[in-house]
Amino acid sequence: MGLLARYAPLLPLTASTPSVNLEEGNTPLIRLPRVGEQLEIDLWGKFEGCNPSGSFKDRGMVLAVAKALEDGARALICASTGNTSASAAAYAAATGLPCYVLLPAGRVALGKLAQALIYGATVVAVRGNFDRALELAREAAKERGFAMVNSVNPYRLVGQRTGAWEVCDALSAAPDWHAIPVGNAGNVSACWAGYTEYRRLGKIPKTPRMMGFQAAGAAPLVTGRPCPDPETVATAIRIGNPVSADLARAAITESGGEFNSVTDEEILSAQRLLASFGGVFAEPASCAPLAGLVKLKRLGRLPRDIRVVMVLTGNGLKDPDTAMKQAGRPIEVGDTLKELLSVLRPGGVR
Ligand code: F0G
16 A cells, blocks of 8 residues: 555545555665664664665655646656656656656766656756756746646655654654754655654654754755755765755754764765665665764764664665775686685685
């Protein structure tokens, strides 16, 4: 069952909202004992890479596209660092809407670009960064009367609340900390709204601290001012002027949480840690929270034994290039048993 059906009573659906469904949501909440042990916490990862287009964006996109259809939209448009475009293109394909996506030229991970193209969207590479592409998309949407499906579309953020609801439904409570990467700052805001709504409905007794993590080269919410030239290996969150900055600041303040930044090196090291000690392959942006937890542990600022849920926002397979740069290489041998055995240690190695 997709998200619109599963959470219907909590979503702004009407009798004329079409049922759109790619079986999004219901993603695994994975306990990560070998990683958690190192940090001395009870660590869980919400693996959003299992969504149909491989990221959490499908949660909000399914609702935004259903509402666009209900409102008689002629086409969808968005700007994206990659995942929003993949998701918009997928739902456009499934519902028959034309879809235009604006990407920062040369700055989108290969898998995401392949997705937008193969789903059949019209892909426009803008020679500029994401922030500029977003401004252009908003103007073009107005000019052409297309449905804008970036997170400035309120239905996107409402749909993304389901991520927090699923965490609570699985644990029968909220975690102590909800650790999440922050780019355009929509998801941290949406998850916080999800938790507060669940508390209001009496489904959870208390809400978590929202811990938002940005890449050091694109950390406007940590430094307190827009970053005109964002740069990071985590291209999904290479954003200098987040549209939902105010909502995100409110979420962090109300929940007693924090914004922190992590370097590219810390992000890549966390990606290796998550893959090689957790068995979960997430894209670089998704590993910013783990990088942040490792950093806070090192600084003596990670309380022992707390329960932390990290949102692993996107699938690692979307960005094979970055992974291969740090993953090592296969050992090549000739096709004889002798050569094969020469590289296999009797006790195994790890
Ligand atoms: N993680 C991934 C994998 C993302 O793709 C994004 C955002 C984020 C985290 C940050 O979420 O923007 O709600 O704070 N990607 C957008 C896109 C910007 O275009 O795909 P946010």
